[in-house]
Amino acid sequence: MTDLADTEPTAPAPTAATAVGISNITKRFGDVVAVDDVSLDIADGEFFAMLGPSGCGKTTTLRMIAGLEFPTQGSLTIFGQEVGTLPPNKRPVNTVFQNYALFPHLNIFDNVAFGLKMQKVPKREIGTRVGEALELVRLGHMAMRSPTQLSGGQQQRIALARALVNSPKVLLLDEPLGALDLKLREQMQGELKDLQRSLGITFVFVTHDQEEALTMSDRIAVMDEGRLLQVDPPEAIYERPVNRFVADFIGQTNLLRGTVEDHDVVCLANGARVPLATGLPKGTEVSVILRPERASITERSQTPPGRSAVDGVIEGATYLGNAIVYRVAIDWMEIDVREENRPDARRHQRGDEVTVSWDDRAVAVVAE
């Protein structure tokens, strides 16, 4: 999870141009405010994810970029051009739909060629471009088949080819991997990432799977109940969430409540003092974000300097295969601690009295 910057090649830095400019966009459906005054800029060449629970407004926002919905108010630009009320067939944008929406009465070739045909591209060129698009998703041999004869993963790739063949300026993906099984999903995540990198097109990706967002994107926009909470690269979202919701939604976390005692001390609910520079006024209610993998379990012992600790009792353990998550009951709550399933690691038993400690620099803090 950590330190991957050293192992993976860095993605090309997005250019300065803004691919999609969303400015104070609000969308109301009757009384319901689906998107509430959202503003963000998506850079050209960026792999941008919109993340949040169901109903948070991420899909509605995507549909407004596509032109399938019109904003109630606000401005939407694509490469500087105001498109807020343009119909979808007039925007240089293509969408990969959640259920693929392949035309069942057309074969694969005609499905992929559809957009080109509508743009009156000459027949020969259509043939070439469709061939290339199918090769890109490695399904060239399926051109004459019917969509119903394809598996879910293959349909997804065709939906992708159908969108990309039009060389859109922005590609929109609405939870495209949701219907795939885990192995296939992970494989497609890698393929999509590679594709985006080689094509250099801006990808805007909607998902409710935070792990997917963390894996694939250059930046993530976290939304909840129509509001935009945070827009940052994955590492910043994970390490420095801006509020409780973001901290809780991304990854697993323990939220230890406390109050600010001094400019660099937070007092936890059980009275323990942890050194944390918050920059918040004294008395502010905060939550300390302790990720389960950042905590370690030891026997009851003295806390070495640079670390903080609380005492607790093991309540239970969950075996995850690659790790074991212990539930530890401390004074006022239960916290999860994740330990790698190493052969030499000692397994803790229920009832063991232990100390949970963490590096002071490994936690973050958010205001309530």
Add this chain to the structure above:
Amino acid sequence: MTVTEAPPPSSGPTTAVADDGDAAVATPEFEAAAEKAKSRRGFLIALPAYAYLVIFFAVPLVIVMIYSFGTRNRFGDTELSGWNLDAYRKLTEPLVRDILFRSLWLAILTTLICLVVAYPFAYFLATRTPMVRNLMLVFVMIPFWSNFLVRNFAWRVLLGTDGPFSRMTEAIGLGETRILFTPTAVVLGLVYGFLPFMILPLYASIERIDLGLVEASRDLYASGWQTFRRVLLPLSMPGVIAGSILVFVPSLGAYVTPEILGGAKTTLMGSYIVTQFLTARNWPVGASLSFTLTVIMLFATILYFRKGGRTL
């Protein structure tokens, strides 16, 4: 059931069920018998409908065919002894040909108008919320709650020269509107009468289409018209075909509407056949015309089914 032998000692507590020992054991013979029983059941369930169709459709059709080969004698009775095709020669007469082609033309026109009117309405219906949809479907079917004759007479009142429509055009200075007793009136009446038969199958067909495909089509640069032509129409073809059959076939043989709204000047097949049977008492001719109509309808139906029958 008497137990013919003592139950095997190894069996568990005796149950109240028949103790034949091996009665419920599965065997290939049992499976074969069960399969046979299943298909026999299916046959028996369909039998009443089959019988009905044979007795009240196939047999009368054959009778009509037989009569069409007969001869009309001086007294207006039919002689079935000497079979001939004289009755079919009537079809070569210009009067009869005119009537036949007029009937065909009006039936086709009615079907086309119904299609053009019903399709947008069915699409609109399919894109409403369920509550609105159900309400509107009820409205579409309300005419069936009233008498067909009464509805046709209502049109007669509407289209007459002292009817509201004519009064309105007189008031604006366009003079009387003489639609009644013209082919236009008949088509209007037929369209009105058969429109629900076009709306309902169309609606059922369109409702089944994943409307996300319409969004995908728009996303791929198609205009509204192109989306209709290349996505909606092909996918709703079963509904178009079903609706067309349901409108064309009855329109071709229509009797009540042409009689009430068409008048003497617009004679269609339905009326002419009735005249042959009742007034002219020429049953062979009436039979031959009826049979000809039936064959045309059969061909049309087969053609339709061939064209779009895969998905019907």
